[in-house]
Amino acid sequence: MKLYYSDASPYARCVRVFIRYHHISDVEEILTDPFDNSPELLRANPLAKVPCLLLNDGLALFDSDVIMRYLDSEFGQSSLLGAVADNWAQQCHLSLLKGIIDSAVSLRQEQCREDALRSTFWMSRYEQALLRGLKEVETLGMINTQELTAAQVMLICLLEYIDFRHPDLPWRKLTPALSVWLSGVQKAEPFMATRPAT
Ligand SMILES: N[C@@H](CCC(=O)N[C@@H](CS)C(=O)NCC(=O)O)C(=O)O
Structure with a gap:
């Protein structure tokens, strides 16, 4: 999986904390300035916002709320949500x-x-x-x-x-x-x- 994130974004940080809390190792975190409108981010999220989680099967998940629910339901041994x-x-x-x-x-x-x-x-x-x-x-x-x-x-x-x-x-x-x-x-x-x- 790939996570597009920016360093200062509090939304992206919540997701990154969830990833660590659930010990998920299969996530490549890609530092992204959403205002650069990179084709990679736009393909995944037409809103050009971070965070956005690209799953291995190509499905892109946003916003932070949905990503946290996904991580919690797929990887959470003790659920946060x-x-x-x-x-x-x-x-x-x-x-x-x-x-x-x-x-x-x-x-x-x-x-x-x-x-x-x-x-x-x-x-x-x-x-x-x-x-x-x-x-x-x-x-x-x-x-x-x-x-x-x-x-x-x-x-x-x-x-x-x-x-x-x-x-x-x-x-x-x-x-x-x-x-x-x-x-x-x-x-x-x-x-x-x-x-x-x-
Ligand atoms: N509701 C979204 C908000 C995401 C958001 O606004 N992220 C900001 C960074 S803190 C962003 O990407 N801004 C770019 C823009 O507004 O075009 C979420 O929870 O993920």
Whole structure:
């Protein structure tokens, strides 16, 4: 299998952590800048987004959500996602985390635009959604299990992405329990091995 990924993408990082967590060795990880529109990526994913997993039979899987479900169902001895399959509250926890990642990535994209095109309205809206979302994550107690869950994988990738791309956001002050929890879990090997280079 081939995984097209970019180093900084929090979506791709979740998938790469799943690969390591499940000890899947048959994946060639191909560092890809989606904005290069390489023919190889476009053939696999017409949306030109990473992550995209190309299976050995030629089927291309995207987005990160589908890839994580695939890896979990094909290779998971202890499932990261299976337990939440028909638990709608927990499914919604995953949607919340995905939505916060979307806000963090959209905020970054807006910040990267030229001064004249950058929208303070959208930057403020993304930032507010992100901070409100994290407060809700803390309230919901997603960090209160010893066993690593899919939600926790997403949360670690999200919080480290915020530190990486938005170091000035006051998330640690707003959600101190998440901050303490992160420092205890972020040294696990799958996260160390996939941390974006600074
Ligand atoms: N919903 C997708 C989002 C993927 C995504 O937006 N990836 C970004 C990198 S962080 C990308 O490839 N952007 C290129 C583009 O938007 O054209 C997923 O969960 O995989």
